[in-house]
Amino acid sequence: MYSIGVDLGGTKILTGVLDEQGTLQHTLELPTMAADGPDAVIRRMRDTIDRMLDRVGRANVIGIGIGAPGPLNPHTGMVLGPPNLPGWDQIPLRDELHEVYGLPVYLENDANAAAVAEHRFGAGQGSLQMVYITVSTGIGGGVVIDGQVRQGAAGGFAEIGHMIVDPDGARCNCGNRGCLEAVASGTAIARMASEAFGRALTAEQVAELAMRGDNKAQQVLDTAFYYLGIGLVNIVNLYDPDLIVIGGGVARIGQPLFAALLQALGSNYFRRSYGMDVPIVPAQLGAKAGVIGAAALPWLAREQA
Amino acid sequence: MYSIGVDLGGTKILTGVLDEQGTLQHTLELPTMAADGPDAVIRRMRDTIDRMLDRVGRANVIGIGIGAPGPLNPHTGMVLGPPNLPGWDQIPLRDELHEVYGLPVYLENDANAAAVAEHRFGAGQGSLQMVYITVSTGIGGGVVIDGQVRQGAAGGFAEIGHMIVDPDGARCNCGNRGCLEAVASGTAIARMASEAFGRALTAEQVAELAMRGDNKAQQVLDTAFYYLGIGLVNIVNLYDPDLIVIGGGVARIGQPLFAALLQALGSNYFRRSYGMDVPIVPAQLGAKAGVIGAAALPWLAREQA
Numbered sequence: 001m002y003s004i005g006v007d008l009g010g011t012k013i014l015t016g017v018l019d020e021q022g023t024l025q026h027t028l029e030l031p032t033m034a035a036d037g038p039d040a041v042i043r044r045m046r047d048t049i050d051r052m053l054d055r056v057g058r059a060n061v062i063g064i065g066i067g068a069p070g071p072l073n074p075h076t077g078m079v080l081g082p083p084n085l086p087g088w089d090q091i092p093l094r095d096e097l098h099e100v101y102g103l104p105v106y107l108e109n110d111a112n113a114a115a116v117a118e119h120r121f122g123a124g125q126g127s128l129q130m131v132y133i134t135v136s137t138g139i140g141g142g143v144v145i146d147g148q149v150r151q152g153a154a155g156g157f158a159e160i161g162h163m164i165v166d167p168d169g170a171r172c173n174c175g176n177r178g179c180l181e182a183v184a185s186g187t188a189i190a191r192m193a194s195e196a197f198g199r200a201l202t203a204e205q206v207a208e209l210a211m212r213g214d215n216k217a218q219q220v221l222d223t224a225f226y227y228l229g230i231g232l233v234n235i236v237n238l239y240d241p242d243l244i245v246i247g248g249g250v251a252r253i254g255q256p257l258f259a260a261l262l263q264a265l266g267s268n269y270f271r272r273s274y275g276m277d278v279p280i281v282p283a284q285l286g287a288k289a290g291v292i293g294a295a296a297l298p299w300l301a302r303e304q305a
Numbered sequence: 306m307y308s309i310g311v312d313l314g315g316t317k318i319l320t321g322v323l324d325e326q327g328t329l330q331h332t333l334e335l336p337t338m339a340a341d342g343p344d345a346v347i348r349r350m351r352d353t354i355d356r357m358l359d360r361v362g363r364a365n366v367i368g369i370g371i372g373a374p375g376p377l378n379p380h381t382g383m384v385l386g387p388p389n390l391p392g393w394d395q396i397p398l399r400d401e402l403h404e405v406y407g408l409p410v411y412l413e414n415d416a417n418a419a420a421v422a423e424h425r426f427g428a429g430q431g432s433l434q435m436v437y438i439t440v441s442t443g444i445g446g447g448v449v450i451d452g453q454v455r456q457g458a459a460g461g462f463a464e465i466g467h468m469i470v471d472p473d474g475a476r477c478n479c480g481n482r483g484c485l486e487a488v489a490s491g492t493a494i495a496r497m498a499s500e501a502f503g504r505a506l507t508a509e510q511v512a513e514l515a516m517r518g519d520n521k522a523q524q525v526l527d528t529a530f531y532y533l534g535i536g537l538v539n540i541v542n543l544y545d546p547d548l549i550v551i552g553g554g555v556a557r558i559g560q561p562l563f564a565a566l567l568q569a570l571g572s573n574y575f576r577r578s579y580g581m582d583v584p585i586v587p588a589q590l591g592a593k594a595g596v597i598g599a600a601a602l603p604w605l606a607r608e609q610a
Contacts, residue, residue, distance in 0.1 A: 071578040080578055129458040145455070152545025153434040153583075156575045159542040164535050166472055174574030176538065230469050233481065237464040238543055240457020269479030270461045273376040273385055278458075 002056045005295025006045055007110065008068040010034055010084030013041075015048035016288075017056050018295035022121035024288060026055055037087040046100065053101075063104035063298030064097060067113030067290045070140075073155040077107045083173055106297035110290050111158070112149045114283075115142025116300065117293030118245050119149075122284035127243040131235050132283070133160055135228065136248035139181040143239055148304075158239075161185070165230045184227040186250050192220045207253045224250075225257060229264025236268050236278055247283030258282070307361045310600025311350055312415065313373040315339055315389030318346075320353035321593075322361050323600035327426035329593060331360055342392040351405065358406075368409035368603030369402060372418030372595045375445075378460040382412045388478055411602035415595050416463070417454045419588075420447025421605065422598030423550050424454075427589035432548040436540050437588070438465055440533065441553035444486040448544055453609075463544075466490070470535045489532040491555050497525045512558045529555075530562060534569025541573050541583055552588030563587070 002025065007014040009032060016027040028048045032041055045066075053061060069082035077094025079085070094107040108116070115124075115132035124130040130144045141160030143150045150157040161181035162174055169178025170188065182188055186203035193201040196216045201209075209217035232244065251257065261280050265271055271278060285292055307330065312319040314337060321332040333353045337346055350371075358366060374387035382399025384390070399412040413421070420429075420437035429435040435449045446465030448455045455462045466486035467479055474483025475493065487493055491508035498506040501521045506514075514522035537549065556562065566585050570576055576583060590597055 071575055073579065150450070153547035154545055154579045154581050156542065156545035156579060156581075159545070159575050162542040162574055163539045165469065167470065167531075167535055168473070172574075176572060176574060226472075230472055234468045234539075237461065237467040240459055240461035240464075242458035267481060269467055269477075269481060270376055270464050274378070274459045274461060276459050276461075 001062050002060050003062050003295045003298040004049055004052050004064045005291045005293070005297070006049065006064070006066045007113070007290035007294055008032070008041075008045060008066060009110070009290075010069065010082075013045055013048055014291045015045070015052060016291045016295060017052050018292060018299075020299060022292065022296070024292055024295075026052060027291065028052065034085050038085070038091050041085070042093070042096065046097075049097075049101070061103060062302060063106065064101065065106045065108065065113070065294040065297030066093060066097070067108055067110040067294035068093065070109045070111075070159065071156065072107060072109060074106070074108050074151050075155065077105070079107070104298055104301065106301060108149070108294065108297055109140070109142070109155060111140030112142040112151070113293030113297070114247060114285075114289035115144055115293065116149050116296050117285050117289040118247065118283050119144040119147070120296055121292060122289065123245045123281050124243055127241075129240065129242045130245060131158070131239050131241040131243070132245045132247065133235070134248035134283075135185060135246065135250035137186050139185045139248075143241075160231065160235065163231060163234060165227050165234070169227075180227060180231045184224045184231065189220060189224050189250070192223060193217065196220055203250060210256075221253070221256070222260075225260035226264075228257075229261055232261050232264055232280070233268045236265060237270055240270075241278060244278060244280045245283050246280060247286075247289060251282055254282075306367050307365050308367050308600045308603040309354055309357050309369045310596045310598070310602070311354065311369070311371045312418070312595035312599055313337070313346075313350060313371060314415070314595070315374065315387075318350055318353055319596045320350070320357055321596045321600060322357050323597060323604075325604060327597065327601070329597055329600075331357060332596065333357065339390050343390070343396050346390070347398070347401065351402075354402075354406070366408060367607060368411065369406065370411045370413065370418070370599035370602030371398060371402070372413055372415040372599035373398065375414045375416075375464065376461065377412060377414060379411070379413050379456050380460065382410070384412070409603055409606065411606060413454070413599065413602055414445070414447070414460060416445030417447040417456070418598030418602070419552060419590075419594035420449055420598065421454050421601050422590050422594040423552065423588050424449040424452070425601055426597060427594065428550045428586050429548055432546075434545065434547045435550060436463070436544050436546040436548070437550045437552065438540070439553035439588075440490060440551065440555035442491050444490045444553075448546075465536065465540065468536060468539060470532050470539070474532075485532060485536045489529045489536065494525060494529050494555070497528060498522065501525055508555060515561075526558070526561070527565075530565035531569075533562075534566055537566050537569055537585070538573045541570060542575055545575075546583060549583060549585045550588050551585060552591075552594060556587055559587075
């Protein structure tokens with residue numbers, strides 16, 4: 001038996017078929033073309049799902065899981081109005097797809113889906129209290145406690161990117177100041193670098209410059225790492241995890257990032273008091289975590305039934 | 306049948322007997338005299354427990370619950386080294402008391418115990434995702450999800466007072482800067498007022514002065530409320546609660562505090578996006594929440610068994 005997972009992003013739709021052991025059997029990627037609006041995007045999603053159903057046979061599919069950008073409500077299956085999906089406003093995505101396919105459909109925040117994947121098949125296996133953080137153009141998170149990803153009252157559990165870490169910090173898209181996402185994401189690194197260098201640079205280019213010894217680039221990274229460190233201290237004090245998994249593009253900066261985060265955690269009162277050594281490890285599933293986690297949702301639901 | 310609860314604080318020990326309906330039948334308060342060290346303090350705790358056992362009859366008691374200051378580990382029953390209990394370092398309090406009395410003994414962080422009490426018998430009844438915050442000389446918290454107070458990997462879940470809300474803020478006892486407790490607790494209010502007025506003032510006196518129209522006092526409160534507001538926005542984005550219960554001495558400032566917190570929450574992206582209206586309500590059990598919650602622990606354990 002198989003499940004189908006869809007990772008719906010602002011720039012691409014990645015759909016795949018997963019078996020019960022967590023092996024991704026087939027994948028298909030289409031551009032989201034988000035500007036076309038929800039109807040066209042959902043049509044493209046359905047194209048990818050149709051192709052997967054043809055491939056493995058509808059009778060062999062137990063259900064469909066969708067990972068989508070927040071805010072969304074997993075309890076009602078509604079996509080509420082993600083900033084990077086223009087025109088989406090209270091779209092009952094889960095029920096629409098269920099009506100089309102007659103299969104169980106599950107909707108989950110994309111970061112939560114990736115957290116599920118890392119916990120079940122990746123870096124988080126065996127953890128009883130895992131925090132997953134993705135640091136990419138944005139910052140998201142998911143918390144898996146006793147094998148269950150926590151959703152909160154309305155699907156907003158662990159919106160880690162919107163934790164305020166500096167009330168005097170840069171303005172966030174959400175309207176608040178100094179959200180972790182506004183001061184430590186790839187976008188924030190690029191913004192700080194553009195200010196420092198007077199020209200447009202990507203986070204990747206900043207990391208490369210820093211690696212080659214450029215001081216200005218290093219300072220930009222240090223600022224972002226400093227805020228990520230504060231975020232991690234807060235995560236430890238608020239969730240008391242036994243493991244922290246870090247994914248997303250910025251995590252690929254690698255050793256210097258993890259060293260900075262471990263140092264920040266070393267300053268944490270509770271960690272010191274408990275003599276705890278909370279491991280911080282890189283995610284293992286890379287860019288596939290979202291689609292694997294989405295496809296894992298039907299399997300999880302089956303186990304919990 | 307009855308349970309015995311002990312609220313072990315830095316200044317007093319409050320012990321009581323609870324019936325299954327949550328009615329506190331008898332209480333006894335002794336000064337902690339913490340400076341005498343753990344052996345003397347445990348002796349005094351045992352005196353209060355002995356008196357309660359005599360009162361209701363040992364055969365009628367199902368167990369003993371202890372609420373104590375963190376850091377402690379509820380899984381191992383160890384008190385690790387609370388700043389306001391000098392000399393306590395890795396004390397196996399749960400096992401010591403179990404050995405003496407032969408009854409089941411449960412150890413829980415004092416804020417978690419109060420959270421249990423408010424959820425079961427107070428302002429949090431019926432909530433599926435409750436965050437309890439106590440704002441007093443310190444700031445603590447407890448999160449009750451699906452009826453269970455979350456303990457985390459090592460007993461450090463929801464150490465809300467040590468969430469960093471301003472990395473340039475005042476130094477905290479824990480060593481970090483700008484912890485919520487360092488900038489918004491009763492102690493922080495008193496410290497800011499002493500600086501503003503050039504003489505020692507308690508948080509209560511500051512609140513009284515502000516009520517009578519004193520601008521300087523109002524500014525001190527506004528600063529503390531501002532940081533509490535940031536803390537609340539973070540709590541909503543991290544725990545996505547359906548209810549926030551606020552207890553502790555500072556909560557007695559009442560309406561101006563709750564108005565400021567509701568205003569801060571109104572600025573929260575996810576709350577706005579979801580159209581959520583997270584109620585913020587005052588705790589109902591006052592200074593008895595700790596002892597009631599401690600005494601509730603044996604009942605909870607019995608239900609979950």
